[in-house]
Amino acid sequence: MNWISDWALPKVKALFGQPREVPDNLWHKCPACEQMIFHRDLERNLHVCTHCGHHMRMTAAARVKATLDEGWSRIELPKAPADPLRFRDQRKYADRLKEAQQKSGMDDAVLVAQGQILGRKAVLGVFEFGFMAGSMGAGVGEALVTAAKLAVLQDSPLIVFTASGGARMQEGAISLMQMPRTVIATRMVKEAGLPFIVVLCDPTTGGVTASFAMLGDIQIAEPNALIGFAGARVIEQTVREKLPEGFQRAEYLLEHGILDMVVKRHDMRATLAQVISLLREPTLAAEPVPEEFPALPAPETVEVEAVEPA
Template sequence: MNWLTNFVRPKIRAWVGQPAEVPDNLWVKCPSCQSMIFHRELEANLQVCTHCNFHMKFDAQKRLDLLLDNGWALVDMPKPIVDPLKFRDMKRYSDRLKEAQTKTGEQDVLKVGSGTISGIPAVVAVFNFSFMGGSMGTAVGDGLLAAAREAVKNEAAFIVIPASGGARMQEGILSLMQMPRTTIAVDMVKEAGLPYIVLLTDPTSGGVTASFAMLGDIHIAEPGALIAFAGARVVENTIREKLPEGFQRAEFLLQHGILDLVVPRAELKAALSKMLRVLMRGKPSPSLEAPRGAAAE
């Protein structure tokens, strides 16, 4: 047996050639319909299932590339306070932050881009759900205030795209204080006479929903997005009643007047362009025509 293993098998492998290793991430399983989708097909379809239209999580950088015209720039974020309460549960909060930063390559949840959408000035703030579930801490409050100031300075529309489980528990009361701080950021934009649009993605919940996410001039959502303050089980146990089918999903909220539009991911830029042409009418802008290479409406 040793002779076969140590001598014959290596000889045969040398003759026929060693088979190349196949990457284990070529296929992605849809969380909704369980279909297997080839990764390139899923990437080309903007992380939307080609079988059931389920909208999967979408990278913040790619979302900015999708919505903003070519040549947009990142807005510098204030340096966040690290572990202000010296919090520790099963591990130190500072260690959790380092792990999330290593995993995502980002300093915190928020990523802000400044540029144009079909030639109309816009500042877009996107949450990264992969960073500690998109939880809102002091860095998010600082970031949204910085983004709002950028929008006012550039006389640009302000668009926020949350994807969050709510306030960051490791920052305690400081995380809850970001609810009024983000409301102040929204007020700055509205007082300047600029539009504030919220694109709600899956999931948007907790203190995020209870603050800036529900203060938009227009509320849009992606299909099937979970939008809530408390979880469905908590609500059921509180009111002691069975919740209706699809409760807290985008389509249900649209039917009940909470949302203005539900728009598929591939159509978002065109929809935002049409809104901004109306809302920004009369505002100075570099051009109202899409630059070369921008998505056609």
């Protein structure tokens, strides 16, 4: 009989009470400077490192909350066919979907919401990178088409925050079909005369970059966001050249004219509101041009006396 575990330990627990369970995610390590940050400080700072300013990834719900005014509403999305190819690799695709849905609380990798940004109407489509790396399948295509239709119906600009690894391989050609489908959705918004704004977050790659993500009227990115189609190593092996420093990062793309601006997360809300105001401001009516211009007066004739040469 072990008197310490059978007698002494119960007495101590009864005296001081049961120890409280401590969550494992109280502290977060910055991937850039490797400093530890308390989770509440990180949330208050919009998941930007308080030491070096590195922009960490945000959940879709947190990003919507940080962008829209209070009172925003989440849009119920149509159900997309689950596991259309009955795909299986090491695990069933259906099992992977269920696991991602349980962890994220979302049906697929995009959250659609409507509300206002500093009093200006907007429809948001926000990618959740934690949902199978934000990969684009039929559910994502359905979400973006729904967001585009809602923007046209409400006469509101459409803003999409991208964070994706590209097309979802488990849906094969169906995932590739979402590329032209999302492009058509952006055309619906533009043909209605509404702004389409894209905010490229870390990372935005693959089929998302190759489709709607590069078709915005205004292209914005967060600092140091990875943006590209293929990986840098694949490109180096293809062109057989060493890529420049910072290749495929937001600042490099801004210098080379791919982006319109790089905006810090704390300034994103005010910047989006300003951009919406500029794009939605009614143009001043130009003064009517007369059908016929008035005749100009004939020039006066001046007589000049001839001068004899000396």
